[in-house]
Amino acid sequence: MARILITSALPYINGIKHLGNLVGSMLPADVYARFQRQRGSEVLFICATDEHGTPAELAAAAAGQPVAEYCRQQYEIQKNAGDAFGLSFDHFGRSSNPPNHRLTQHFAHVLEGKGLIEERTDEQVYSIDDERFLPDRYVEGTCPHCDYEKARGDQCDNCGRLLDPVDLKNPYSAVSGSKNVEVRETRHLHLLQEKMQDRIAEWVASKPDWPHLTKSIASKWLKEGLRDRSITRDLKWGIPVAYEGKVREGFENKVFYVWFDAPIEYIGATEEWADAHGENWERWWRTDKGADDVKYVQFMGKDNVAFHTVSFPATILGSEEPWKTVDALKSLNWLTWYGGKFSTSQNRGVFMDQALELLPADYWRWHLMANAPESDDASFTLEHFAGVVNKDLADVLGNFVNRITRFCKARFGEEVPAEGEYSEAEQALITELDGRIKTYTDCLEAMEFRKAFVELRSIWVAGNEYLQIAAPWTTIKEDKDRAAASVRCALNMIALVATLSRPVIPFTADKMFAVFGLDPEKASQWPVSASEALAQFKGGEAFTLPEVLFAKIEDDQIADWREQFGAE
Ligand SMILES: Nc1ncnc2c1ncn2[C@@H]1O[C@H](COP(=O)(O)OP(=O)(O)OP(=O)(O)O)[C@@H](O)[C@H]1O
Ligand SMILES: [Zn+2]
Structure with a gap:
């Protein structure tokens, strides 16, 4: 079984995150983590708030709060927003927690010993x-x-x-x-990063599979030449410049600077997780303690790439200790708000808490991932969002589930019909689905999300097209068994679609499983083949009508939201 360590860039503590932050790091990481769990991999998905540095102190001062209290409250707010969005972190930690103090001080001590x-x-x-x-x-x-x-x-x-x-x-x-x-x-x-130039360059060169954006940013930094950087500051809030409890002389009023300690929190948060669950964190991070078979995947927006391809590796590789380094690094471009900047400081755009006041998480998750800023920046507009929701989710997916469950209830009752055999139309569907599932799986594996979700949408469309061709509402007049087989095939397809869609729209997928009383954890194992998946229900299984899965967004709602969010 593959073991996959997944981290999302750490959201900074200065307030609730916007949709750009969400799609730029946490959401694609979540989709990938969910996909890998469904595939049967052993996954550890880690994130945390990044709490040190001057912006946190200034935000706390502006809020009239002590910085520790400000961070505690903002942590809770971000954690709750993440939960509400279905972000399935195994642990959501804090860079101000004790493990990160210990680890940061450890790395500084070891690096100094190495003359770095x-x-x-x-x-x-x-x-x-x-x-x-x-x-x-x-x-x-x-x-x-x-x-x-x-x-x-x-x-x-x-x-x-x-x-x-x-x-x-x-x-x-x-x-x-x-x-x-x-x-x-x-x-x-x-x-002393200059001393690390050749080692980092060699390490980057050993990663031929990194995506283009990641590689080009790393190369640009290496070409410009690494510079030595100060890693302490004259501040009170942060990790003390100490080792094993003893403060460094002359550094009583100083702390480590945020860019040094923040990435170390990936390891720190893993230790928090291990402490909370009686687990072992070293088997995920130390190649001498079992982490040599771990695949480590990081997700982040493009402004963080240099820190993860150059600065953090300088810390890790410089220590010459057997730490796990990143294998695959997925970086995303900017999501823009009507072509301009989403901005926390200027409160521009839709923020995670506001989004959920308007609509359930899956509406946003689908739109953001299907239109993720992958090869280029992508513009978020409320109009485009509404168009995608209405077409993909309501007209295609929602309609498919609604149509076939209602028809079955009306003509066969609330039970999967057992009569009839699959014939040509079902075989054609199975062949098409096998091809599409393979493409979809390959794209998710490669973290090519836009392509993946074009394929998923095509699978939803294939369901509707199949119903169009099989037309059980017509065949039932002459051949009830044929209609029954079509209905059984389509009901099976609901469960298959729920499995395939779960990485991106987990709440809806679980509603679809609930139609058949299936346990989502068991039912969502990644399919081996379409023929096997569509043979799951043989007939006689009870089902209940689902609630309407997606409501359409109306023009007057868009007009209200435009006004509320100052869309230009
Ligand atoms: N508009 C955006 N589109 C895509 N990713 C983004 C966007 N803004 C920030 N990110 C990414 O979100 C992650 C978390 O960012 P962080 O909390 O540090 O906020 P930030 O980059 O300071 O954003 P802001 O300046 O809007 O507050 C980072 O990986 C960052 O690259
Ligand atoms: Zn200037």
Whole structure:
């Protein structure tokens, strides 16, 4: 049995996530995890909130809360939203939890021992009025490149360039607004990535199967040359610069910086999971402790790729310890909101909690995955969303299930009819389904989601077309057995479709299984062949009419939502 470790990029803690975050990391990871479980693989699906860094501190300050309390509340909110969307994490952890502290301090210690971490003197903006250093976003000012006046210390929102806070013109404190600031010297730990250049390049070259987007981003970073980076900050919220309980001298008021500790939380969260369930985390992460047969798959939006192909591997490979590294890295492009940016800071777009107030999770899951920003950016519009829901879900899938269950109840009762044999029309359907299931399975295995869901939709369409050809409502007039066989075939197909659709629309799939009183966990094993799947019900099995699976979205709803979300 294959063992597959799956991680989604860690959602940052500053508020509920938008649909872009969802389709850019957590949702495709969930679909893949569900698919692999249904295939019988041993899956461990891990995610966590990423809780350190200046944005969390600033968001907590804006909310008037201590940062630990802010993170605790936001964690609960994100966890609940994930559950409501059916994200089937085996564990959803927190980067602020103890395992990540221990592991981060461990890696820093080992890397220093290997000569890959060094203490250096840096220049940092210091606020005299606030009596503190102002790292990253704690300082704002005028961008040295484009003269935008509200550039943040780490990045300019106008020209997009990454900045060093000391390069800002007219700097002021984001905490107090004070301009009474100066550049002071402070000691920090630096990760010597330049020394890792050749090792990382060799490791990347050993991954020929990475998708194009992933490869090209990694190559670009390697070409530009890796740079040494500071991995500590003058902040209070974060992982102390300590080892085995002892704080490093001169680092009493400093912590590890978020980009160093966040990816280590993939391992930390696995340890949280193991602690909670009496499991062993090392058999997933240590190749000397049983993880050598694990396939490790990561999911993320394209801005995270460099961190996962270069920076995090520098930590892992630099340690020279037998850690598991990523095998397959699926990266996604941007989902845009009407061609513009989804934005947490500017509250632009639909957010996960709001989405579920409008419609059930599966409507969003289907639309987002069938139109995922895979080969290119993709634009989300409410109009397109409504079109896809109405056509694919209501007209094609919902209609198929509704039509055949109602017809059967009216003419044969609430039981699968046993009469008649499958003949030509059923054989043709089986042949078509075998081909399509193979393509669909291959695409999911390759994580090519758009192609996969074109195929799944074709399977739904094939159900309707079969009914059109078999036309039991006509044949029943002359040949009741023929009609019974057609109805039995179509009812079997509902269960098959539920299995195939479950990775992407799990709530609906379970409603479809419930029609036949089937246990979804058992019934959703990936099909071996269409002929076997369509022979599951032999006749005599009871069923109940399903509720309407999907309601159509009306024009006036779209108009209301456009207004509510300020769609342009
Ligand atoms: N519009 C988007 N489309 C696709 N993926 C996205 C989008 N925005 C963010 N992501 C991805 O979502 C994941 C989680 O992101 P994170 O919580 O760090 O938010 P973020 O990137 O800061 O987004 P924002 O700036 O909107 O808050 C990352 O893998 C990121 O690449
Ligand atoms: Zn700029």
